[in-house]
Amino acid sequence: MNNSNHLIIMAGGVGNRFWPVSTREKPKQFIDVLGCGKSLLQLTVEHFKGICPAENIWIVTSEEYAQLVHEQLPQIADSNILKEPCRRNTAACIAYAAWRIKKIDPHANMVVSPSDHLITDVAEFQRVINSSLRFVADSDAILTIGIKPTRPETGFGYIEAALGNASLSNKEIYRVDSFKEKPDIDTATAYISKKNFYWNSGVFIWNVQTVVNAFRIYQPQIAQIFESMLPVYGTAEESAVLAEKFPYCRNISVDYAILEHADEVFVFPADFGWSDLGTWTSLHSHLAQDLNGNVLIGEDISIYDSHNCIVHTENCKKVILIGLNDCVVSEQDGNLLVCKLNEEERIKELTKESKK
DSSP states (O other), rough: OOTTEEEEEEEEOOOOOTTSSSOOOOOOGGOTSSSSSSSSSHHHHHHHTTTTTTGGEEEEEEEGHHHHHHHHHHSSSSSEEEEEEOOOOHHHHHHHHHHHHHHOOOOOOOEEEEESESOOHHHHHHHHHHHHHHHHTSSSSSEEEEEEEOOOSSSSSSSEEEEEEEOSSSSTTTTEEEEEOOOHHHHHHHHEEEEEEEEEEEEEEHHHHHEEEHHHHOOOOOHHHTTTGGGTSTTTTTTHHHHGGGGOOOOOOHHIIIIIIOOOEEEEOOSSOOOOOOOHHHHHHOOOOOOOOOEEEESSSEESSSOOOEEEEEEEEOOOEEEEEEEEEHHHHHHHHEEEEEGGGGHHHHHHHHHO
């Protein structure tokens, strides 16, 4: 284990696509959506076991979710739970963590990871991450993890790799030709037919000096804010100064802010059973199914003459399904969802309306 390896987990997102299991008060990263007894955030930390020491794990979240992080990850020091006073997208999130780490370890290598993605082949994931950290340790490279696509997916951004231009130091890593926005189905189909397009996993690896310099060049306004805070990092004044300055950060993703401008950008195409678990359908496709294609998460569920359903009702005393096909059935805290899998995109819209 390299003591200069640091992990930054972005855990401030809000989402209710898994409503009623996930809510505004307790979004996806904090729930046991897999029915395994652990939240997605807890599983994310486990996936990095052995890659960096516990004191080098940083969780960036919002003020309102800091207590949830503390409850679910008691092994993480409170000083390593970085609390954003407001939402300013991933560029500000990553810059805050980078400058915070730079003050204590100017030679740090950093992995930035979402908190709510599924990894099924943890051994391969760790191999890819360790190889990536070695690659960036002594270079000015910005490295992304690309996922080998299994279908023409319209819900992900894509990375176009220059497969004829492999890195000299690691033949599994290639230069990036371009980043592509979420495509329509025809464009996605064309992408995957070319064999050099990969899903953008949102996992980034670099050394701290590389990312700090990239912010200085491409986002000087954000860089100036966090550079000015160097004297207060790790002190009692940090929270107050952050609350004053953080809202002035540009609201922009790190993809737009840095990756699409930088020259030394690379991709590591990988296949470790990844999913961003953005929908009930994606969850259904990644969990063990019975002979009729049903996924059951709960203590007492009986299902008859039903096919291709996902049932998530851990708090119910007893659940019986008869004659349902292609449905989601989920219950949490007295809220019940029953819908067709192909209608689940309406969940976000309708749950917002119900609060008005």
